[in-house]
Amino acid sequence: MTGLTENLYQYDETNERIVCHIIDAEGSLNRISELERKHQPGKTIIYGLPEHKTALEPAGYRQEGKISGFFNGQDSVVYTKFPDPDRANTILDEEVSKSMSIVEHDTTTYTNPELPADFHLEVATEEDMEAVASLYDRVFENYPTGVRDPSYLREKMGDSYFFVVVKDGEKVVSVAAALVRPRFNCAEITDCATDPNYRGHRLLYPIVIKLEELLIDKGIHTMYSMTRALSPGMNLTVKRLGYTFEGRLVNNCRIATGLEDMNIWTKVNG
Template sequence: MQPDSMIRMTGALLQHGPASDRVYLMKLASPDVPRIIRFMEQLASTNGYSKLFAKVPGQAEGWFRAQGFKVEARVPGMFNGNQDGCFMAKYPKRERSVISSPKLVQKVLSTAREQSVHSGRSLPEGWKTVTMKPEDAQAMADLYRQVFETYPFPIHDPEYLRSTMDSHVRYFGIRDDAGRLTALASAEMDCSAGNVEMTDFATLADCRGKGLASILLAHMEKAMAKAGIDTAYTIARAHATGMNIVFARQGYDFAGTLPNNTQIKGDLESMNVWYKPLEACN
């Protein structure tokens, strides 16, 4: 399945396509909010998409509400510490707004919250966390290909990984004592807004159970705080107990659930938003 397409428009960044069957406003940097909303609705209508999804600062919330969008998750102070981040959605096809397994989503959240006491993990002897470089892109793509059959972004493509490294993404990994890449994650930075999305966590099957995602996340937080980022957040699969526990244990707060939001491994999945101010990490 082909990844969805990216569009830049008057300071805004959008993603759309049949893979996730949606229009996603990833960044709003244009003062002409009504025009952006009209463009999103035209894209959805032309292509028959079943969801319009937008990540916007609080000052734009009213514009989107007036056009039928609703807030599904809210991150306090996500934009430079003084504006909330609103994850908003509108559904041309109402059935997509219905979470298919709400009891399972609640069970995962309850389990994550019950296990939210942080317990430090350390790497096995000889293993180390590393910042990934362009020359690592092929090994990174190979690892992502082993973990994710399909994904909403083309992380299986080394050239895509290199291009994001050149712009706004820092990748972090863990190598074992033989130098093999065993785990990966990325920090998608929005320096102008002072926030970062902690995402793309992947661990090889034979290395799971060692707490590598938690170790990576703690390392990434320190790097992002050092870079001047104020708020970290993630959009985690709502049915994935392990990743929700990772963020709860690391002190992240739950912000809301995004119904049937993202195509992963061939299916549309609901996603949980978690966030954490990084002041304490400085």
């Protein structure tokens, strides 16, 4: 079972895209067309099932990737269409190719990396959100959600959205979050950032491992991450921690330099 009882539709104004989760491909197309006429998005994304290909491909969709186990253990195919044809053309192909070549040729693995001396790992609290938002603000000029606003973080955080941080003394120097999708019994490892002055210490490795442990304690074993295709760093991190590459989403969201390609990485623990 997918966990869906009806098709879900969302217009994401920040990223100029429509995002849908569907159980009925043919029944969803008219509704999506209505949303496209209303909002004029650059990209439409459908999280569906492999068998939806028959209905979606004739309507102009193509598979950009998949997320293994996304729908309560069933694989989700990520189908996309570009109402704005220019958005289908990434200007970063050469840079992305260089980045992914580094990742593809890397054979390092990590299982239990240790933090440097004097650094410590914590599950973040509301009191940390001011520092966490400040870190996001320093690292990202653009971001697809409101993480640079501490009030946004305090409002959103809870059992289904929580953070782990590394601190140097009392200073938050690295952070990542888990975004749980209870309907689908999976979670996204997201919102990863490290203070530029602390890069090279591999601080995200123990953070991601801790997030995975917390998710497993909640009974969630299927995890995925969307990483900037342009930057080797986070791609290397998740690959070294056992995640599998499952596709690249072109001009997917606004992050760092603007609209960027995002890689899909997945992992099933246990």
